[in-house]
Amino acid sequence: MTDPDTKRVLFYVQHLLGIGHLTRASRIANALAVRGFDVTVVTGGKPVSGFPGPTVRHIALPPVVSSDEGFSALQDMDGNPVDDAFRDMRRDRLLAILHEIKPHAILTEAFPFGRRQMRFELLPFLDAARAMPEPPKIFASVRDILQKRPKPERDRETVDYIERYFDRILIHGDPTFARLEETFPHADEIADKVVYTGLVAPPQPDAPADRFEVIVSAGGGAVGRHVLHAVVGATAILWPEKPWALITGPNLAQADHDAIAAGVVGNVEVFRFRPDFASLLSGATLSVSQAGYNTVCDILRARCRAIVVPFTTGGETEQAARAERLERLGLVTVLSDSDISAERVAAAIRSGLDAPAFQQGDLSIDLEGADRTADILREMLSDA
Numbered sequence: 001m002t003d004p005d006t007k008r009v010l011f012y013v014q015h016l017l018g019i020g021h022l023t024r025a026s027r028i029a030n031a032l033a034v035r036g037f038d039v040t041v042v043t044g045g046k047p048v049s050g051f052p053g054p055t056v057r058h059i060a061l062p063p064v065v066s067s068d069e070g071f072s073a074l075q076d077m078d079g080n081p082v083d084d085a086f087r088d089m090r091r092d093r094l095l096a097i098l099h100e101i102k103p104h105a106i107l108t109e110a111f112p113f114g115r116r117q118m119r120f121e122l123l124p125f126l127d128a129a130r131a132m133p134e135p136p137k138i139f140a141s142v143r144d145i146l147q148k149r150p151k152p153e154r155d156r157e158t159v160d161y162i163e164r165y166f167d168r169i170l171i172h173g174d175p176t177f178a179r180l181e182e183t184f185p186h187a188d189e190i191a192d193k194v195v196y197t198g199l200v201a202p203p204q205p206d207a208p209a210d211r212f213e214v215i216v217s218a219g220g221g222a223v224g225r226h227v228l229h230a231v232v233g234a235t236a237i238l239w240p241e242k243p244w245a246l247i248t249g250p251n252l253a254q255a256d257h258d259a260i261a262a263g264v265v266g267n268v269e270v271f272r273f274r275p276d277f278a279s280l281l282s283g284a285t286l287s288v289s290q291a292g293y294n295t296v297c298d299i300l301r302a303r304c305r306a307i308v309v310p311f312t313t314g315g316e317t318e319q320a321a322r323a324e325r326l327e328r329l330g331l332v333t334v335l336s337d338s339d340i341s342a343e344r345v346a347a348a349i350r351s352g353l354d355a356p357a358f359q360q361g362d363l364s365i366d367l368e369g370a371d372r373t374a375d376i377l378r379e380m381l382s383d384a
Contacts, residue, residue: 007381008038010103011141012094012125013052014110014118015045016066016074018251019220023294024172024200025109026052028141031370035378040101042094044118046077048220048250050275059097061090074117091121095128102132104381107141107170112161113184114147116154126165137167137380141373143293144173144199146183148317159186162193168380169193170373172200172293174366177325183318197373198366201297208276208283212269213242214349215280215304216288217295220251224290226340227309228256231288232263233342234349240266245280247271278302286352288345291319291334296326301367303358306332307348309340331363 009032013025022043033039033055041052044061052058064074064082074082106129109115111122129136140162149155162169171180175196181187187194216231218224228248235244246264248257250273261270274280281287281302289295291310299306308326310319326332333348366372 006036006038007104007377008101009040009105009107009377010098010101010136011039011041011056011107012109012111012122013041013043013045014064014115015043015048016064016115016117017220018223018292019048019051019249020292020294021109022048022051024143025107025141027200027202027370028107028172028373029053029056031374032056032377035371035374037374037377040097040103042097044090046251049273061093062086064090087120091124094121094125098125098128102134103129103136105137105139105377107139109141110143112140112158112166113142130165137377138165139377140166140169142169142171143318144171144178144180145293145318145321146180148183150315152185155184155186158184159189162190166193168195168376170376171196172198172369172373174198177365178322183321195376197376198369199293199297199300200369200373201301201367202278205276205279205282205302208279210245210280211243211283212245212280213284213353214240214244214286214288215277215284216244216246217277218247218249218252219290219292219295220249223311223313224249224309225252225256227288227290227337227345228252228260229263230340230342230345232260234346235264235266235268237342237346238266238349240268242267244268245271245274245284247274247277249273286349288349291323291326291332293322296322297367300331300363300365303363305352305355305358307335307345307352308332309335309337312337331358 011029013022015022029039029041030053039056041056042059046063046065063077218228246268278298281298281304284304287299287304287306291308308323310323312320323334327334
């Protein structure tokens with residue numbers, strides 16, 4: 001039987017393209033559960049094995065995904081455009097979950113800074129939460145660097161939503177590394193609600209079961225195919241003798257995965273997914289990846305030398321901003337996404353393998369964001 005004093009948390013997570021948002025939310029949800037919260041994670045994207053994890057209750061809404069890398073439209077798992085009937089069904093299901101759980105706290109991953117496509121269900125959900133006899137505290141769970149918006153009115157709309165619904169904005173970053181005002185123009189208007197948690201890195205990993213000199217990864221695999229193919233070409237130039245691991249990601253098309261597996265040469269193993277990725281990095285000499293939030297957290301926790309190729313397709317700016325900051329600190333080498341080639345990757349890998357090891361004193365970035373998020377919720381709910 002659940003302790004009546006246990007605080008219930010409902011965490012809404014909608015991943016549309018990759019798995020980065022789901023990964024970060026899962027780390028936070030697990031930290032909350034470990035601290036004694038009763039956590040329900042409601043997901044709305046393509047199922048991903050192993051997420052959000054065994055420590056939390058998981059409710060999956062009928063999934064939607066982005067129709068393209070520009071997030072221009074939503075579609076169901078069969079590729080059909082999402083219609084009003086589908087939206088109404090998802091909204092009603094989410095409202096039913098709210099009234100079933102009666103949470104003490106709600107976290108919305110990315111919204112209102114992102115996931116505008118989901119307003120059809122999120123706004124009725126938040127309105128209903130605020131109208132409850134004992135309304136929950138509402139928190140936005142947001143990464144440290146935001147995507148720049150081409151339409152200023154959307155930033156204004158974000159502020160309006162924050163003022164209407166949200167008690168706190170949890171920025172999962174270290175303010176000495178990146179501050180909200182650097183990527184959000186109205187940060188001063190919501191400063192009283194902003195709390196920095198530190199980066200949400202994984203716990204210190206166990207010793208790796210396998211050891212690889214170089215680990216190449218593409219996150220979820222929905223983007224980054226060209227990077228993987230450039231690495232395939234680099235293996236023909238370098239012909240690795242020590243073992244490498246190339247992890248394509250669960251969302252990469254099967255034909256691309258098969259072509260990569262068939263194309264690598266030398267001592268290279270190709271995997272679709274490795275649940276022990278963070279552990280593998282701790283035993284590797286060099287990482288080659290994009291510059292997504294979670295992969296960077298894994299790299300920093302493992303203190304692994306790294307080459308990053310920030311994703312910039314469709315006007316994306318977030319990964320490039322993160323990579324630039326890391327390069328200034330001497331923590332990574334950055335390759336441009338726009339002119340990646342086998343030759344450039346091979347040269348960067350050669351240099352990376354010859355570079356000095358990551359030193360213990362090189363890192364001052366706070367990586368304890370999951371535990372700090374749990375602390376913040378505990379403090380706020382104890383005052384309620």
